[in-house]
Amino acid sequence: MKTFTFKDKHCATAEPGQFLMLWIPGVDEIPLSILDARKNGEVMVAVKKVGEATRALHSKKVGEVIGIRGPFGNSFSMKKGKILMVGGGTGIAPLLFLAKKMASKTAKLVFVTGAKTKRELMFIDELGELCSKGNVVATTEDGSYGVKGLATTPLETLLAKERFDMVYACGPERMMLKILVLAEKHGMALEVSLERLMRCAIGLCGSCVVGKYRVCRDGPVFTASQLGEIRKEFGISKRDFDGKRMSLE
Amino acid sequence: MAGLRLANPTMLASGILGYSAETLESIVDGGTGAVVTKSVGSKPRVGYANPTIVQTSCGLINAMGLPNPGIDEFVKEIREAKTVLNVPLIVSVYGFSAEEYATVAKKAVDAGAHAIELNVSCPHVRETGSEIGQNPRILAEVVEKVKAVVDKPVFVKLSPNVTSIAEIAEAATKAGADAITAINTIKAMAIDTETAIPILGNRTGGLSGSAIKPTAIRCVYEIYERVKVPIIGCGGIVNWRDAVEFLLAGASAVQIGTAVAQKGPNVFRAVTRGINVYLKRKGFESVNKIVGLSHRS
Numbered sequence: 133m134k135t136f137t138f139k140d141k142h143c144a145t146a147e148p149g150q151f152l153m154l155w156i157p158g159v160d161e162i163p164l165s166i167l168d169a170r171k172n173g174e175v176m177v178a179v180k181k182v183g184e185a186t187r188a189l190h191s192k193k194v195g196e197v198i199g200i201r202g203p204f205g206n207s208f209s210m211k212k213g214k215i216l217m218v219g220g221g222t223g224i225a226p227l228l229f230l231a232k233k234m235a236s237k238t239a240k241l242v243f244v245t246g247a248k249t250k251r252e253l254m255f256i257d258e259l260g261e262l263c264s265k266g267n268v269v270a271t272t273e274d275g276s277y278g279v280k281g282l283a284t285t286p287l288e289t290l291l292a293k294e295r296f297d298m299v300y301a302c303g304p305e306r307m308m309l310k311i312l313v314l315a316e317k318h319g320m321a322l323e324v325s326l327e328r329l330m331r332c333a334i335g336l337c338g339s340c341v342v343g344k345y346r347v348c349r350d351g352p353v354f355t356a357s358q359l360g361e362i363r364k365e366f367g368i369s370k371r372d373f374d375g376k377r378m379s380l381e
Numbered sequence: 382m383a384g385l386r387l388a389n390p391t392m393l394a395s396g397i398l399g400y401s402a403e404t405l406e407s408i409v410d411g412g413t414g415a416v417v418t419k420s421v422g423s424k425p426r427v428g429y430a431n432p433t434i435v436q437t438s439c440g441l442i443n444a445m446g447l448p449n450p451g452i453d454e455f456v457k458e459i460r461e462a463k464t465v466l467n468v469p470l471i472v473s474v475y476g477f478s479a480e481e482y483a484t485v486a487k488k489a490v491d492a493g494a495h496a497i498e499l500n501v502s503c504p505h506v507r508e509t510g511s512e513i514g515q516n517p518r519i520l521a522e523v524v525e526k527v528k529a530v531v532d533k534p535v536f537v538k539l540s541p542n543v544t545s546i547a548e549i550a551e552a553a554t555k556a557g558a559d560a561i562t563a564i565n566t567i568k569a570m571a572i573d574t575e576t577a578i579p580i581l582g583n584r585t586g587g588l589s590g591s592a593i594k595p596t597a598i599r600c601v602y603e604i605y606e607r608v609k610v611p612i613i614g615c616g617g618i619v620n621w622r623d624a625v626e627f628l629l630a631g632a633s634a635v636q637i638g639t640a641v642a643q644k645g646p647n648v649f650r651a652v653t654r655g656i657n658v659y660l661k662r663k664g665f666e667s668v669n670k671i672v673g674l675s676h677r678s
């Protein structure tokens with residue numbers, strides 16, 4: 133994963149949870165969560181190499197030109213009180229942005245971050261600065277750092293032990309589905325950020341629809357009760373480039 | 382209109398949302414009088430690589446490339462839509478031959494479509510869309526073949542990218558079209574000045590939004606003078622005044638697409654309300670009284 137910083141006066145006003153469309157000229161345009169937006173006009177995104185577009189972006193050098201549209205979509209609520217954030221893989225990006233904005237206003241902030249291996253675990257130092265000692269829980273699937281398992285592994289004990297006023301989650305959808313089940317079981321409020329195929333990003337083309345919602349306009353942040361309305365699809369299926377439903381597994 | 386009962390003269394234009402019954406339902410909740418689905422063909426199509434849309438200062442340019450799951454998959458959505466929607470469902474159809482248009486149209490009608498709209502005007506996919514709608518002879522063959530196999534109204538959506546749209550409309554109606562939808566997007570392009578690269582993945586696309594309304598009004602006006610069948614006006618409608626302008630030009634109903642991005646699904650309710658207030662203020666009993674009114678002056 134690499135972070136990229138660029139100037140864009142529109143996206144510099146973004147709130148945590150919003151996304152942008154990044155154009156790699158002549159290659160592709162992809163949706164990305166905003167990692168940070170600063171008053172000086174700087175905007176940051178975190179990008180993992182997963183395909184042609186992200187590979188092309190990784191090979192860009194400082195000073196090269198990219199195109200930016202946005203910011204798009206809604207943002208996380210900024211709930212006061214005791215907060216739990218759960219980020220899986222690159223899903224940590226919008227949550228780190230949220231944590232930066234909220235850290236000083238919360239009564240307590242616990243951050244669970246999961247990755248496949250220690251090498252893929254990102255922003256551990258930044259999280260250490262935002263959360264009190266002991267409130268950053270890292271998990272790796274191979275056990276090379278922190279708790280061995282998935283980001284959801286420590287949650288059952290965490291949620292049984294303590295009441296959180298809000299749980300924010302972003303990551304693989306199967307992970308978020310597990311978190312929804314846990315949040316419902318323990319009666320805690322939850323907001324998650326969904327990812328779908330994006331084309332227009334302005335609510336017209338229908339590529340990102342899930343149930344009656346357009347992820348680009350009605351989301352990407354959804355509450356637990358909205359997730360309840362899209363239970364037939366959430367964590368189960370998404371639409372492919374031809375609009376056909378495909379399994380998320 | 383053309384055999385369909387509409388609660389109001391607004392419709393969702395093709396290409397906007399329209400993949401799934403559930404999203405169409407949200408548009409119906411916004412007050413639309415009918416919905417037109419995304420264009421569907423005989424086989425699945427993934428469409429073009431992004432960027433598929435450019436937001437310019439005067440409108441949107443899109444080149445989605447007709448992504449769709451193919452009619453055999455889409456009939457499921459048609460059946461579901463039929464059970465949940467209380468407005469007419471019009472299925473937009475494209476094909477690479479007259480036979481293909483007919484096969485897809487028949488499957489859509491068999492699944493429950495109230496009407497078919499033939500997409501003979503998409504400006505950015507080769508060998509279909511406007512490449513068919515720009516040639517009166519090929520267009521007539523498509524309309525005839527479709528009419529021969531379906532017993533529901535057939536609308537023909539025309540491209541403005543022709544020398545005489547009225548001539549094309551005449552060819553379509555002579556071949557049996559029950560209504561003309563005008564217009565589809567105007568072929569367009571945007572180039573990034575920093576990199577000198579055409580922005581759209583497909584390089585060219587179709588312009589929609591307010592910028593194309595004057596062209597669309599002129600097209601509807603010209604078609605009205607040439608054909609007797611109802612015209613459905615489309616292109617840059619954002620508010621009731623735009624819609625009334627189309628009715629005065631000769632449209633019996635209007636379609637709204639791009640404005641759903643700015644105003645949300647409630648744009649249909651707002652436009653309908655505005656039309657009704659206008660009719661009352663001017664002392665007209667119904668929409669029909671103002672259709673084509675500008676031709677009398």
